[in-house]
Amino acid sequence: MTITAQPHRAAAAPMAGDQAAASRSDAPMRPMALPEPRGPVSAALMNLLTGPERAPVGDLAVATTEGLAASDDLLADDDVQLALFLMYELHYGGLDGVPDSWEWDPRLLAVRRPIEREFEGALRRTVRQPLAARDVPEALFALVGDDDGPSLSAFVERDATAEQVREILVCRSIYTLKEADPHSWAIPRLHGHAKSALVEIQADEYGGGRADRLHATIFAQTLRGAGLDDRYGAYADHVPVEVYTSMNLMSLFGLHRRLRGAIVGHLAAYEMTSSLPCRAYAAGLRRLDFGEDVADYFDEHVEADAVHEQLAARDLAGSLAEEEPDLARDILFGASACLTVDGRLWGSLREHFERGESVLRKPL
Amino acid sequence: MGAAASARPPGPARPATITACPDGPLLVRGDLSLFDEHGEPVEPGRRTFALCRCGASAVRPFCDGSHKLVGFRTGPPPRTPAVTYEEDEPAEGPTA
Numbered sequence: 001m002t003i004t005a006q007p008h009r010a011a012a013a014p015m016a017g018d019q020a021a022a023s024r025s026d027a028p029m030r031p032m033a034l035p036e037p038r039g040p041v042s043a044a045l046m047n048l049l050t051g052p053e054r055a056p057v058g059d060l061a062v063a064t065t066e067g068l069a070a071s072d073d074l075l076a077d078d079d080v081q082l083a084l085f086l087m088y089e090l091h092y093g094g095l096d097g098v099p100d101s102w103e104w105d106p107r108l109l110a111v112r113r114p115i116e117r118e119f120e121g122a123l124r125r126t127v128r129q130p131l132a133a134r135d136v137p138e139a140l141f142a143l144v145g146d147d148d149g150p151s152l153s154a155f156v157e158r159d160a161t162a163e164q165v166r167e168i169l170v171c172r173s174i175y176t177l178k179e180a181d182p183h184s185w186a187i188p189r190l191h192g193h194a195k196s197a198l199v200e201i202q203a204d205e206y207g208g209g210r211a212d213r214l215h216a217t218i219f220a221q222t223l224r225g226a227g228l229d230d231r232y233g234a235y236a237d238h239v240p241v242e243v244y245t246s247m248n249l250m251s252l253f254g255l256h257r258r259l260r261g262a263i264v265g266h267l268a269a270y271e272m273t274s275s276l277p278c279r280a281y282a283a284g285l286r287r288l289d290f291g292e293d294v295a296d297y298f299d300e301h302v303e304a305d306a307v308h309e310q311l312a313a314r315d316l317a318g319s320l321a322e323e324e325p326d327l328a329r330d331i332l333f334g335a336s337a338c339l340t341v342d343g344r345l346w347g348s349l350r351e352h353f354e355r356g357e358s359v360l361r362k363p364l
Numbered sequence: 365m366g367a368a369a370s371a372r373p374p375g376p377a378r379p380a381t382i383t384a385c386p387d388g389p390l391l392v393r394g395d396l397s398l399f400d401e402h403g404e405p406v407e408p409g410r411r412t413f414a415l416c417r418c419g420a421s422a423v424r425p426f427c428d429g430s431h432k433l434v435g436f437r438t439g440p441p442p443r444t445p446a447v448t449y450e451e452d453e454p455a456e457g458p459t460a
Contacts, residue, residue, distance in 0.1 A: 134442075141446070145432065303413070
């Protein structure tokens with residue numbers, strides 16, 4: 001592969017100054033182009049969204065009922081997870097060529113509801129429910145400390161090829177090009193210390209007032225530096241189902257006020273398992289002679305997430321559990337779900353790579 | 365702190381606070397200047413930052429999470445587990 005310098009990148013050095021800021025934002029990434037369907041549910045959905053605006057939803061409703069009934073593992077169901085992802089995307093950057101009115105169309109929400117119900121049911125059955133012996137922050141640190149599965153980041157540090165690294169970046173792109181957004185849904189649902197802590201974390205995720213330091217924007221620079229497409233959804237047809245399951249998990253937790261404990265726990269687990277892996281990623285990228293513009297994203301997260309993990313576990317999750325003790329259970333469920341679902345995703349990548357296989361559905 | 369400071373609304377300085385995290389770093393907030401051992405200013409790059417206190421960080425003076433690798437503790441280890449599981453059904457091994 002060829003790694004080229006990117007003359008238009010905003011700032012290679014973290015503190016290069018405001019002059020270069022905002023020369024590029026994440027705005028051109030959205031809305032995403034519709035991907036290829038992966039089965040009858042996603043096909044019926046895309047057919048509906050691109051048809052006449054008031055078209056009946058009957059075909060989609062039937063396909064969804066049948067698709068859910070036929071699914072033996074909803075967490076690994078390409079068709080249903082892609083359909084749910086696209087329904088959720090209407091709440092984020094939108095879908096190219098799809099009218100905005102679909103976002104709150106009650107008929108579409110009525111089709112989404114049973115998918116979400118089955119998805120949450122599958123998660124509650126699959127994910128272990130942790131319980132705090134003393135307090136939630138201590139339990140969170142113990143929970144992520146127990147997380148001893150095979151590490152993809154260690155593989156990247158020592159063994160991965162440049163092509164495998166590019167596959168990882170592609171798999172990360174669906175979430176990371178809108179990094180932090182699913183957790184921001186929780187802001188108006190929290191109060192007091194928990195809200196203040198979440199905003200403190202998110203402000204950093206969103207660059208602390210500097211558009212060029214938006215984490216999603218730094219990641220777009222990483223993609224370009226690795227010779228990849230930085231448009232949102234550019235690899236929607238490439239990524240395996242586990243990418244959509246991971247993204248849908250966050251959207252499910254984030255979009256339902258009822259699940260605000262779970263999205264807080266998810267963020268805590270995410271931040272608490274990021275610093276050291278990001279250090280390993282950065283080392284692996286340098287071993288493979290990727291440029292500083294590619295490593296920048298991971299360098300940034302070493303220090304940022306060492307801060308965020310403390311804020312998320314103690315000031316955010318700990319405060320929320322004190323303010324709303326009934327949410328303690330879901331905080332830990334959300335954290336456990338993050339570890340399980342993302343563990344499946346990144347563990348699957350490592351297994352593919354160790355067998356010498358690509359994890360993508362089609363070549364780059 | 366550099367660029368972020370300029371984005372802050374004008375007003376009185378934020379008093380500096382340092383919060384010690386159990387088994388972890390020192391969290392620093394507020395307006396202050398940080399210098400290295402040669403007297404050179406160090407730019408934290410963010411409003412709230414974490415200073416290493418286990419000595420194992422590769423990005424000192426800042427924390428990189430290494431305290432977890434070296435088992436750094438600021439108090440005696442707990443006698444009983446901090447977390448239990450509702451039902452120990454087999455689950456996927458999680459991974460970072």
